[in-house]
Amino acid sequence: MHRILSINPGSTSTKIALYEDERMVFVESIRHSADEIGQFAKIVDQYAFRRDVILRVLAEKGVDLHSLHAVVGRGGALPPVESGVYHVNERMLEQLRHPVREHVSNLGAFLAKEIADQVGVPAFIADPPAVDEMEPIARISGLPEIERQSLSHALNLKAAARKAAKHLGKPYEDLNLVVVHMGGGISVSPHRKGRMIDANQALDGTGPFSPERAGGLPIGDLARMAYSGKYTYDQLWRRMVGGGGLVAHLGTNDAREVERRIAAGDEHARMVYESMAYQTAKEIGAMSVVLNGEIDAIVLTGGLAHSRMLTGWIRDRVQWIAPVLIFPGEDEMEALTLGALRVLRGEEQAKEYS
Numbered sequence: 250m251h252r253i254l255s256i257n258p259g260s261t262s263t264k265i266a267l268y269e270d271e272r273m274v275f276v277e278s279i280r281h282s283a284d285e286i287g288q289f290a291k292i293v294d295q296y297a298f299r300r301d302v303i304l305r306v307l308a309e310k311g312v313d314l315h316s317l318h319a320v321v322g323r324g325g326a327l328p329p330v331e332s333g334v335y336h337v338n339e340r341m342l343e344q345l346r347h348p349v350r351e352h353v354s355n356l357g358a359f360l361a362k363e364i365a366d367q368v369g370v371p372a373f374i375a376d377p378p379a380v381d382e383m384e385p386i387a388r389i390s391g392l393p394e395i396e397r398q399s400l401s402h403a404l405n406l407k408a409a410a411r412k413a414a415k416h417l418g419k420p421y422e423d424l425n426l427v428v429v430h431m432g433g434g435i436s437v438s439p440h441r442k443g444r445m446i447d448a449n450q451a452l453d454g455t456g457p458f459s460p461e462r463a464g465g466l467p468i469g470d471l472a473r474m475a476y477s478g479k480y481t482y483d484q485l486w487r488r489m490v491g492g493g494g495l496v497a498h499l500g501t502n503d504a505r506e507v508e509r510r511i512a513a514g515d516e517h518a519r520m521v522y523e524s525m526a527y528q529t530a531k532e533i534g535a536m537s538v539v540l541n542g543e544i545d546a547i548v549l550t551g552g553l554a555h556s557r558m559l560t561g562w563i564r565d566r567v568q569w570i571a572p573v574l575i576f577p578g579e580d581e582m583e584a585l586t587l588g589a590l591r592v593l594r595g596e597e598q599a600k601e602y603s
Contacts, residue, residue, distance in 0.1 A: 251593045254312075254364065255585040256303065256322040258356040261286065263299050266582040267312060270590065276582055277306055292351055296359040303360065320365040321589040322357030323581065324377020326350040326452075327602070329399060332380045332407060332445070334588040334599045337362040337372040341602040350400070350452065354378060373599060375588030376404040378452070382444040387539075401438055401448040402430035402551070408584035409550035409576050410440050416574060417545060424545045427536045427571070429563075431553035432579060433502065435459040435529055439536040447539050449532055453490050457528030460502040460553070463493030464528065495521065504556055511558070526562035533567045544571035551579055 250269050257264040266276040279302055289295045307314065324335070325345050335341065337358045345355045358374050365372035380403035388396050406428045413428070414421040422443035430436040435458075436451040449456030449465075458464035466489075475485055488497070496502050498521045499510070510518040537544055547567055549560055554577040564573045591597040 251318040251590060252316050253586050253589050253593075254307075254317055254320045255582045255589075256320065256357055256360045256364075257581050257585065258299060258323065258353050258360065260353050263303060263360075264582060265303055265306065266586065267310075268583075268586045268590075271587070273583070275310065277310075279303070279306060292353055292355055293346055293348075293359070296356050296363065299356060300360055300363050303364065314364065314368045317365075317368060317370050319371050319373060319589045319593060320361040321373040321375060321585045322359075322361030323354045323404065323585060324374035324379070325355030325358055326352045326400070327377055327379040329381030330377065330379050330602070331600065332376055332382060332403065334373050334375045334592050334597060335377075335602050336599050337365075337374060338602055341374075344602075349379075352378070352452070371592075371599075373589050373592065375585050376407045378403055380407070380445065382446060383448070384446050387447040398450050398454070399445070399448050400450050400452045400454070401436035401445070402432065402434065402451065403436075403445065404581055404584050405430045405432075405550055405579050406436060406438050406440075406445065406448075408580055408587075409548050412550075412576050413546050413548045413574050419545075425540045425543050426546055426548055427533050427540070427544060428548040429529060429533060429550065430579075431459070431529070431549065431551035431559070433459060433461040435462075435464070435525075435532075435551075435553075437529065437532040437536050439539040441540060447536060453486075456532045458494040458525060460495040460504060461491050461493060463489040463497070495525070504553055504559065508556065508558055522559070523562055526559050527566070530563050530566035533563070534570070537567075537570050542570070547571050547573045548576065549573065550576045552577075554578070 253268045255266045261281055263279045267274040326348050341358055348355050361372040378400055381399040383399045390397050410426055410428050411421050414424055426440040428438050434451045438445045438448040455465035507518050507522050553559055554575050560575055592599045
């Protein structure tokens with residue numbers, strides 16, 4: 250039996266889970282107030298604070314750290330890497346001290362390494378957002394100065410793809426899938442024979458708007474906003490990432506609240522919410538073209554996949570392309586754990602970040 254601690258830092262919470270092989274012993278979401286988080290100038294500065302909170306909760310639950318066989322954290326916004334499980338090494342940590350993008354997932358490697366080193370067990374990350382299996386043709390944008398990047402919810406996209414493969418009774422490496430993660434951001438990715446060969450740049454790029462992100466925008470209008478004198482760079486960034494999408498239109502990132510408004514007769518809320526489904530379906534169509542229309546299934550996952558209203562709208566528009574499979578929730582804790590478990594069992598070799 251292997252005991253694995255999984256750590257998934259979020260913007261206002263830190264989720265931890267203890268597993269014994271595939272069995273979850275417990276999962277705990279530790280909330281952080283705005284005042285607690287606001288005292289740190291940079292995301293990376295939060296790691297000691299979050300480590301201490303994690304250790305306190307583990308002590309309260311009577312978890313002996315020396316019983317652990319590994320600690321795995323959600324990977325951060327590294328430069329492009331292959332899919333897989335990585336040892337957390339000093340080269341990785343140095344890169345995350347000066348990340349390509351500020352993102353709370355950057356803390357995962359620090360937290361895993363800090364706790365693992367205390368008891369002499371390996372620290373891992375698995376399928377970070379920078380997983381890059383894009384084909385060369387997918388990287389080219391309309392300007393040579395800007396290359397399209399693979400920045401997506403790779404951890405959950407890969408996990409959902411493996412679930413779909415199990416459901417279909419075929420190896421992931423034999424399937425063509427369009428996989429959609431729908432959470433605070435929305436990632437849409439075509440998977441050809443076990444590889445994510447394209448993806449919308451879900452953090453700050455193209456694709457559908459989401460509960461918190463603006464998605465693709467008309468670039469002329471965006472350029473005029475940027476040079477209007479009304480915004481600094483940081484203000485405009487926060488408007489697009491964190492303050493865009495449902496937040497910008499409806500003042501909330503909570504899909505349940507939006508659906509309550511719709512049920513009460515709010516037609517504006519309905520139009521905005523259905524537009525998010527419409528744009529997601531359009532992106533699925535675009536990624537279907539990448540696979541030449543040869544698709545075994547379309548897979549919807551993430552927290553928003555719990556919404557029958559949203560998934561119904563999407564299904565209605567895309568089910569002619571391929572069967573639609575829905576796996577609600579993110580299951581990131583399980584995905585992290587299973588990645589570490591494959592390494593501990595010798596089923597997969599952990600990669601070294603360099």
